[in-house]
Amino acid sequence: MSEEQNKGNYGADQIQALEGMEHVRMRPSMYIGDVGVRGLHHLVYEVVDNSIDEAMGGYCDTVNVWINEDNSITVTDNGRGIPVDIHKKEGVSALEVVMTKIGAGGKFDKDSYKVSGGLHGVGVSVVNALSGALKATVYREGKIYEQEYERGKSMYPVKSVGTTDFRGTMVTFKPDHEIFQQTLEFNYDTLANRLRELSYLNKGLTITIEDKRVTEEDGTFKGETFHSKEGLKEFIRFLDGNREMLIGDVISMEGEKNGIPVEVAMVYNTSYTENLHSYVNNINTHEGGTHLSGFRRGLTNTLKKYADASGMLDKLKFDIAGDDFREGLTAIISVKVGEPQFEGQTKTKLGNREVTSAVSQAVSEMLENYLEENPIDAKVIVQKVILAATARHAARKAREMVQRKTVMSGGGLPGKLSDCSEQDPEKCEVFLVEGDSAGGTAKQGRDRKFQAILPLRGKILNVEKAMQHKVFENEEIRNIFTALGVTIGTEEDSKALNLSKLRYHKVVIMCDADVDGSHISTLILTFFFRYMKELVEKGYVYIATPPLYLVKKGAKKQYAWNDAERDTFMKEFGDGSKIQRYKGLGEMNAEQLWDTTMNPDFRTLRQVVINSGAEADRVFSMLMGDEVPPRREFIEKNAVYANIDA
Numbered sequence: 001m002s003e004e005q006n007k008g009n010y011g012a013d014q015i016q017a018l019e020g021m022e023h024v025r026m027r028p029s030m031y032i033g034d035v036g037v038r039g040l041h042h043l044v045y046e047v048v049d050n051s052i053d054e055a056m057g058g059y060c061d062t063v064n065v066w067i068n069e070d071n072s073i074t075v076t077d078n079g080r081g082i083p084v085d086i087h088k089k090e091g092v093s094a095l096e097v098v099m100t101k102i103g104a105g106g107k108f109d110k111d112s113y114k115v116s117g118g119l120h121g122v123g124v125s126v127v128n129a130l131s132g133a134l135k136a137t138v139y140r141e142g143k144i145y146e147q148e149y150e151r152g153k154s155m156y157p158v159k160s161v162g163t164t165d166f167r168g169t170m171v172t173f174k175p176d177h178e179i180f181q182q183t184l185e186f187n188y189d190t191l192a193n194r195l196r197e198l199s200y201l202n203k204g205l206t207i208t209i210e211d212k213r214v215t216e217e218d219g220t221f222k223g224e225t226f227h228s229k230e231g232l233k234e235f236i237r238f239l240d241g242n243r244e245m246l247i248g249d250v251i252s253m254e255g256e257k258n259g260i261p262v263e264v265a266m267v268y269n270t271s272y273t274e275n276l277h278s279y280v281n282n283i284n285t286h287e288g289g290t291h292l293s294g295f296r297r298g299l300t301n302t303l304k305k306y307a308d309a310s311g312m313l314d315k316l317k318f319d320i321a322g323d324d325f326r327e328g329l330t331a332i333i334s335v336k337v338g339e340p341q342f343e344g345q346t347k348t349k350l351g352n353r354e355v356t357s358a359v360s361q362a363v364s365e366m367l368e369n370y371l372e373e374n375p376i377d378a379k380v381i382v383q384k385v386i387l388a389a390t391a392r393h394a395a396r397k398a399r400e401m402v403q404r405k406t407v408m409s410g411g412g413l414p415g416k417l418s419d420c421s422e423q424d425p426e427k428c429e430v431f432l433v434e435g436d437s438a439g440g441t442a443k444q445g446r447d448r449k450f451q452a453i454l455p456l457r458g459k460i461l462n463v464e465k466a467m468q469h470k471v472f473e474n475e476e477i478r479n480i481f482t483a484l485g486v487t488i489g490t491e492e493d494s495k496a497l498n499l500s501k502l503r504y505h506k507v508v509i510m511c512d513a514d515v516d517g518s519h520i521s522t523l524i525l526t527f528f529f530r531y532m533k534e535l536v537e538k539g540y541v542y543i544a545t546p547p548l549y550l551v552k553k554g555a556k557k558q559y560a561w562n563d564a565e566r567d568t569f570m571k572e573f574g575d576g577s578k579i580q581r582y583k584g585l586g587e588m589n590a591e592q593l594w595d596t597t598m599n600p601d602f603r604t605l606r607q608v609v610i611n612s613g614a615e616a617d618r619v620f621s622m623l624m625g626d627e628v629p630p631r632r633e634f635i636e637k638n639a640v641y642a643n644i645d646a
Helices: 004-009 020-024 037-056 094-100 122-128 190-200 230-241 290-311 320-326 353-373 373-405 436-445 470-471 476-484 517-529 533-537 563-573 590-598 613-624 628-638
Strands: 060-067 073-077 131-140 143-150 160-165 166-175 206-215 221-227 250-257 260-268 277-280 329-335 428-432 451-456 506-510 541-544 549-553 556-560 578-581 605-606
Touching: 020 122, 037 060, 037 073, 037 122, 037 166, 037 190, 094 122, 094 131, 094 143, 122 131, 122 166, 166 277, 190 206, 190 221, 190 230, 190 277, 190 613, 230 250, 230 260, 230 329, 230 613, 250 353, 260 353, 260 373, 277 290, 277 613, 290 320, 290 329, 290 353, 290 373, 329 353, 353 373, 373 470, 428 436, 428 476, 428 517, 436 451, 436 590, 451 476, 470 476, 476 517, 517 533, 517 541, 517 613, 549 563, 556 563, 578 628, 613 628
Parallel strands: 060 206, 277 329, 428 451, 428 506, 506 541
Antiparallel strands: 060 073, 073 166, 131 143, 131 166, 143 160, 206 221, 250 260, 260 329, 541 605, 549 556, 549 578
């Protein structure tokens, strides 16, 4: 039979039934999101979640995470230890069942775990399937048991290797290089931020992290211990550490409503942005869901009732909207749901109907008590709401200015924008370029078919410290809005971003490679994070990476992006090689700019992603706020070296 006939032949032989965990290895992204940096770190969270489930059940109070020298990970806890006795149905040790079968675990049994974190029953077996090697050690009933695996398959039956008076589980794994081809290196800060978050969400639990790849000056390994006594209350203080509080203390409550454990903490600050972070079973639901709508409902109804009764709204000439109550608010909502129903594959939007009323009731009670007991704070909050409503009216006028066609400008694009000829947004990209001179070079060097250039004059407005209407009145920001074709207000939500007319699916920030350039990039990123977050979430925002040096000798030339590359090329070229350092984009001619930074075949673009909304919010408010010491500390910690051209 020829190959062509064979292709059209669709019978029983073409149906594949994958054995064991093969399906996980074939489609890893279905289980861990992706096989890049994010998916790699997700493996650690899956193992840690198992330990935290033990803590939530009250069986464990310490979890340790070690990044070993060879980039493997060890997670230990002092819980009950995974059972090792023979599983009746499978005929092998329960440990082996948990480690090698998807959908095996205690999470499906109502009696073992009332509530559990993580994404339910896929956890550690998926980690095992995607690891080149994994070793599980169980300390239970006075004995030590262990078993090793390669790519999800056990090497030998579970064996007892000694006695102990410790109890708990230890898992060491090394991700498989066949799956994770991009990188196998774990980032300490990424893991530490998530573990810190978990310690706040599970108060009383001690979580430690140790990086055995880095030795400190005193000879110990780099590491931290996280332990929270007050839980979300402390979390709020940590997130809002760089903002000025408006009220005396954090408003918080925890309790059970309709059988659902609800924990809420909130505080008002002097900023103009709303920061709500919500969690279900320790998983950050950054798309919100029913628990968030319950919080909003409870907050708006209670505050509105109080404000009306106080008589402070009598002189206002306009109505107060729900959004006004949430300006300058930082809040965290954490719920534990026995059987969570998520909308969408990513598990980041909760769909359980019963949660709305539980959270709404809890928030109403908490706020009513607080407002009664703290009349001064209550007055301050209502004044903040009135200010927000007044600013909203001014902002609406300014927003309309952004979107309104005037006689002078017509409905056109900003004069400075050099557009591309392609009309399909998926193929088009726009470069936000620092300064007119670099903008001119970029215009000459670009591929006019699909690349547009928008030069920005100097440093744009710091949106972190400006009121909303001031942001929309700013010319540069208005230009960004009109150039991108983004408007504010959809049918569902008047404040949401409308991306239906977005003209470019790649928005590239292109600034000089010096300190000022980095500052401008950060200002633009702050604006995108606060006002066009959806662009970032969809993965449309990128940062260009222009080279720092050009090394030349005779006809030979090479671009270098850092000092190490420069030194390598100098050695290669030998004596008599010349170096040109680019202080800015304007020093390059059009051809050089195209070759290094704009040509899709050779350039390097860094995509901007948000790993943790809470952490991003904290970093932006710290970098762009008024407090200097935390900013200084951040820069000192993250700037590896700085060559100042004196």
